[in-house]
Amino acid sequence: MKFSFRRLEKEHALSILRWRYLPPYDSYNFDINTIQAGLCYLIDPKNAFYAILNVHEELEGYCSFGADGQVPGGDYCTEALDIGMGMRPDLVGQGQGKHYAEAVVKYGANQYKAQKCRVTIAELNKRAQRVWQQVGFEQIEKFVKTGTEEEFVIMIYAV
Numbered sequence: 001m002k003f004s005f006r007r008l009e010k011e012h013a014l015s016i017l018r019w020r021y022l023p024p025y026d027s028y029n030f031d032i033n034t035i036q037a038g039l040c041y042l043i044d045p046k047n048a049f050y051a052i053l054n055v056h057e058e059l060e061g062y063c064s065f066g067a068d069g070q071v072p073g074g075d076y077c078t079e080a081l082d083i084g085m086g087m088r089p090d091l092v093g094q095g096q097g098k099h100y101a102e103a104v105v106k107y108g109a110n111q112y113k114a115q116k117c118r119v120t121i122a123e124l125n126k127r128a129q130r131v132w133q134q135v136g137f138e139q140i141e142k143f144v145k146t147g148t149e150e151e152f153v154i155m156i157y158a159v
């Protein structure tokens with residue numbers, strides 16, 4: 001599968017804000033009541049969001065590199081590139097996740113000259129954990145998000 005990456009533009013962001021994942025993954029849906037705030041967040045260069053495009057330049061997912069991928073309460077002392085990722089809802093659950101994750105790691109590590117990549121995932125989201133495991137990530141930590149009872153895991157990969 002061939003993908004290209006481009007800084008997220010307004011049109012991409014507006015599509016992503018409308019994407020709807022089905023339960024139990026609906027916590028990844030953006031809040032439609034705060035579209036403007038979501039838009040500002042997604043296109044703010046310091047949040048480093050990128051569009052994942054197919055060969056026809058169609059939007060198939062997005063990713064972020066840096067602080068967006070961190071969750072309060074985790075230990076981020078080790079230097080590593082934090083990665084966030086989301087595929088278009090109609091593409092999930094078909095065994096394709098590893099191809100997207102592989103491409104994201106390759107692009108991010110090259111772009112940011114990273115020696116290590118890191119993902120932080122809800123402990124309940126076994127599907128996402130499995131995808132990153134398939135790409136070579138290993139769990140190094142489990143923690144509770146500050147101010148909540150939600151458990152998260154941190155997985156890391158040496159490039």
Ligand SMILES: CC(C)(COP(=O)(O)OP(=O)(O)OC[C@H]1O[C@@H](n2cnc3c(N)ncnc32)[C@H](O)[C@@H]1OP(=O)(O)O)[C@@H](O)C(=O)NCCC(=O)NCCS
Pocket residue numbers: 021025028084085086087088091092093094095096097098121125126127128130131
């Ligand atoms: C997370 C995401 C990238 C996973 O990609 P995907 O294409 O949906 O996942 P796949 O269909 O490739 O499944 C990956 C693996 O998880 C397994 N899996 C699916 N549901 C599972 C479950 N409930 N428990 C355990 N394993 C599960 C699949 O069987 C597959 O493993 P296998 O290849 O050994 O059979 C994608 O769903 C996504 O972008 N979701 C957006 C929201 C999100 O979860 N974000 C998390 C941050 S990465």
